Amino acid sequence: MFYPQKMTEIEIIVPEQHVLAVTRVLAEQGVFHQEDARGYLRLEAGLKSADYWREESSAYASLERRILAVMQGLEVDEGEPPPADQVSMIEIEAVRPAVERLEQETRGLIEELTNEQKKLEQLQRYIHQLEPIADMDVEISALRNLRYIFAMLGIMPVDNLERLHTSLARIPFVLLTLRKEGRQAVVLLLGAKCNSDVLERAARSAYLNPLSLPEAYRGTPAQILETIHADIERIQQHITERKGVMTELHDARTQQLRTLLWRVRASRMLTDAIERFGRLRYSYLIVGWVPTVHLENLTKRLHQVSDKILIETNTPKRRSERQDVPVALDNPGILRAFQQLVMTYGRPRYEEIDPTFLIALTFPLLFGAMFGDVGHSLILVLMGGLLVSRKIRALRGMADLGTIIVICGLVATVFGFLYGSVFGMENVLPALWLRPLDDIMQILMTTIGMGVVLLSVGFILGIINACIARDWGRLLFEHNGIAGAVLYLSLVGLVTEVFLNKMLIPPLVLIVLATIAGVIVMFSEALSRWIGGQRPVVEGSIGTYIIQATFEMVDTLISILSNTLSYVRVGAFAVAHGGLSAVVFILAEMAGSTRGIGYWIVVIVGNLFIVGFEGLIVGIQSLRLEYYEFFSKFFTGGGMRYTPLTLLPRTSR
Amino acid sequence: MYSTMLTPETWGALYESADFATLISLLKKTVYGPYLTAVEDKDLTPRRSVYQIKGHLADAYVTVIYMVPESARPLLIQLYRLFEVDNLKAVLRGVATGASWDQVRYVLFPLGSFTVLPAQAMIEEESVGAAVELLRGTPYYSTLSHAMERYTAEQSLFPLEVALDLDYLRELWSDINRLPSRDREQALRIVGSLIDMNNLMWAIRYRVYHHLSEEEIINYTVPFGYRVRDEDIRAIAAGADIAQVVTRIYPDLADVSPLFQEPRSGLPQLELRLQRRIVKQCRAAFIGYPFHIGIPVAYVLLNELEIQDLTVLIEAKSLQVPAEEFQLHLVMS
Structure with a gap:
């Protein structure tokens, strides 16, 4: 696991x-x-x-x-x-x-049906072309045999209309678009008979397919339409018979x-x-x-x-340098749903910790802390349950997502009790812990603390991964290794002492530790090369290297700060949830102050909006915290996919 | 990724290689190595080698498509779809000439799962019409089924191919126009130039080789582009002096007139020069502000032209064509 x-x-x-x-x-x-x-x-x-x-x-x-x-x-x-x-x-x-x-047994029947189907389509096309001129009291054959006028009724791609206009710019013509449907247009092209060569060439090259009615269809457009409708009925009857066979x-x-x-x-x-x-x-x-x-x-x-x-x-050892070992994950039932979240980021490498169990633990926790509301969360549980049950055919492939939603919904329900919030109403349930809107600072500080703990776990996992891979440079010197962890925890210690005024370790010790760790991280590349026996230790000029290392150090410090502060969003969303719910009730009061139908419509629509919109945003934010802040500390990914040979694959090639 | 493209030193070595076998052994040491070593040496014919190295371009496209922001993706997918359109044309030619799947499969671009074409099933059909019917549900069906009326009447694949090309370019153009403004500008410069080249070469070829009428040339070309305007295409269609039109569009292109004295050799030379201009524009995209669509687009197009040159080299070395002959056909060097 x-x-x-x-x-x-x-x-x-x-x-x-x-x-x-x-x-x-x-x-x-x-x-x-x-x-x-x-x-x-x-x-x-x-x-x-x-x-x-x-x-x-x-x-x-x-x-x-x-x-x-x-x-x-x-x-x-x-x-x-x-x-x-x-x-x-x-x-x-x-x-x-x-x-x-x-094939022999079925070909005839299938071909017969296909041909009948094609005939139907052709007749539909005739109808499509004739309907716009149905009220013309002229015989269609007369349109074909005009003495001085060239006339062509047909279908062409809409995209070619403008080009056809351009191509005929040198001669007089009229191009009437009788109907447009999708990417096709029914058109009537008219011009002088003496220009018929040009008109025909232009029409053909613009893919204007002229209406070519079989000889049997004679008379005015209305008469022909009547005959075509009768033919369609006959063909449909024949198709029904053949379908029975x-x-x-x-x-x-x-x-x-x-x-x-x-x-x-x-x-x-x-x-x-x-x-x-x-x-x-x-x-x-x-x-x-x-x-x-x-x-x-x-x-x-x-x-x-x-x-x-x-x-x-x-059986190669995990620390071996082989990159071709396929990676097969083996997570039990409920964790398999969360495996998909890991896979979206990357497949673990063979020697790497599979973070599925961690994401299964932390993702619902982050989600729940942001979405804490008993009522909204139970709606999510119901929706997730519906996906898991596979009762809706079109959503059957989303059962794993349903499992995640159910678990997140349950954790968010627990947080709902802790926050004392149900359907955005803050005065129905007592808060077992705090109300985010009333204790903003406390919730923000708590979630930053939560971030520190998660990032520290990330550092430990990164160190374990480097140990297993025997990548001593990464283990000892890099910003995700021991030096990085010491730098991070020393800085956290210093900040804690400044803000909380609690002296657990003397500040001087922390400053010395942070400085030493910072210098090591700054020169981690050279130190890694040195310990790995690679020479020269510094590639290029020393001056350039120091400038580059300084910038990288600044980047590392900014990352440390931003990674930690990123978790503020957990508290901020818990506050925003309360705020958004309050807005719904204010709007509801505006819609119907006597708590009539208008009031309840706004409350219901507002709550549904919160469940859908905020649920989605909170899900994305939780994922972001997992991928960018947490995973980046220890997880590389890029493992090779394990695809076992099977005798009976369900989908064909 | 740009750094994986062949260096001038590698090009030099490839260019100087004594024969086809040496060329392949040199290519195996480059980024194309994994694609060539996937096939046994005895199966590495020139055609198969070209097919294999195209695998690198396919991978480059797929990587870039997944890498770029959402807004840029449709354009890159559309650029990649050009190979699908080419594959479709090759398959239709195969069906029309009664070719077997084995004859056709290595002519196709290896799109892997990135294609909607049931190529083998189409080849196994007896007629072009039946093959087109297999495309139901794909973006090509509507265009081809409409153009089939002309195929049936003329028994020529020309109307089908032109319809596919026009449809492709219109889609490409609308993808460019849907981009955010900075990206649109960059895409216009590179992809617009590509459209220009195709449009212009089509118009010239329709007039010089196919002797089509003015209205046909206009209907078989598109009215948009980066530098080539509709007036230019209409002028060519109406019988204006082609060299003058080309010079007006590209004033920096020297000695254009002699190219039209012997069009059979002159037109490929003109196309080559236009391709070299595109190479320059692609390389220029890598200079300056780096966060725009020009970079991924330029990268895939340069890769494409690199493979075009490698194809020339592979064919030249296998047929033992002297350097002074094949170098005229190289775009990148």
């Missing part, structure tokens, strides 16, 4: 005859993170080449697409993946005829299609994986990573399917 899962590097040598069975076990177990081993060795002789597997994979991918196309046509969804042990690899030649049969086919073929899809997909996954294996003379080399906890089980399963398999493992 405190670190990413321990990983073991695994190298497997498999004889050719067992390669499929072994790959299947690796994919079935869902714990093996594959590395591309194609570059390892190139002594392929008797083995099937990488190209062979690539072609196989490509053929499976093509079949998968064809099956998906049939499924899409019949409106069959993928369904739940079957248990991995019930899915076996399928030969391309065995599956191809089945796919062809299914399709539903029967859907019911009959659903199971077969799903089974085929999953088998082909599993086959594609396996051939994809094999393509990335290394090749020895008569065997394959598989390289990857497995969480150490699953290693024993995996090797046992591998030995069961191949007695000739050779497995070598290596």
